[in-house]
Amino acid sequence: MAKLKKGTRCSICKAKGEKEKAVVFLPHHRLALCRKHFVSWFEKRVEKTVKEFRMFSKKDRILVAVSGGKDSLSLWNALVNLGYQADGFYIDLGIDQYSQDSKQLALSFSEKIDRPLHIVSLKEELAPIPVIDTVSNRPACSACGTVKRYYMNRYAKELGYNIIATGHNLDDEVAVLFGNTLHWDVNYLKRQYPVLEEEDGFVRKVKPLCKITEKESALYAFFNGIEYIEYECPFSEGASSIEYKELLSRLEEKHPGTKLQFYTNFLKNMYPILKEHEKKEKPKKCIICGEPTYADICSVCKMRERLKKAV
Ligand SMILES: [Zn+2]
Ligand SMILES: [Zn+2]
Secondary structure: OOOOOOEEEEEEEEOOOOOOOOOEEHHHHHHEEEHHHHHHHHHHHHHHHHHHOOOOOOOOOOEEOOOOOHHHHHHHHHHOOOOOOEEEEEEEEEEEEHHHHHHHHHHHHHHHHHOOOEEEEEEHHHOOOOOOHHHHHOHHHHHHHHHHHHHHHHHHHHHHEEEEEOOOHHHHHHHHHHHHHHHOOOOHOOOOOOOOOOEOEEEEEEOOOOOHHHHHHHHHHOOOOOOOOOOOOOHHHOOHHHHHHHHHHHHHHHHOOOOOOHHHHHHHHHHHHHHHHHOOOOOOOOOOOOOOOOOOOOOOOOOHHHHHOOO
């Protein structure tokens, strides 16, 4: 985040004739804000995104995918403060210290805001990520993403939630968009929208932080006294998305607003064209577990088969 000049006043306070000093400067929005007004700016921005993409309303039951990191906890906090019915869902991936620490933080946060946290243990359901990693032919992050999506969707239905919200932020979305564009991966680009509609067996998935940067969500967590896990998952090391993030952040520093423009112009100019040419394939039911899939056997059941053979 750009440096704040000494003595800068909060833009909103100034307009009201107050003299509060700014503690944050958001160069891409040309806003200097005090702590209180940053927190309300953040929540208003989340609400605006929810409304812009018609993600959900106050009647919906929302399950927030909680990892123990700043994004998911900030999202959960903001949704509850905005008056939405949002509960948490945590998947214990069984990654040693990382999982123990992040679970503890997710749990104490759920107590703090007095909303339930549903916990699923991957070790009991399938196998912990380190074991899955040994039999998977894909990078650990991709296998992990697959199992998270599967159990999230399955439990959302079982527990009676009709919306799944994830903490993907602007930096995440831009890094993925950049990677997909570099490879002209049209099939992935077509799905890169902050709302994935509900369809046979799939619960609607939304990303209310898609216009919030990583730094903004860290700051929001800090100002609200939210404790979150600060180190990366040990399995994410070397992921290309991390390299893209570094590259794009250097660009952003020189040209504030680049990320937001890249993302929002994609949604406005490119996404509708891709969407128009989409041949919609209907999901089938996995012949083993009955969950929705585009193959005969879903990827989690395939994983389970591979795990059985490996024993
Ligand atoms: Zn202010
Ligand atoms: Zn299956």
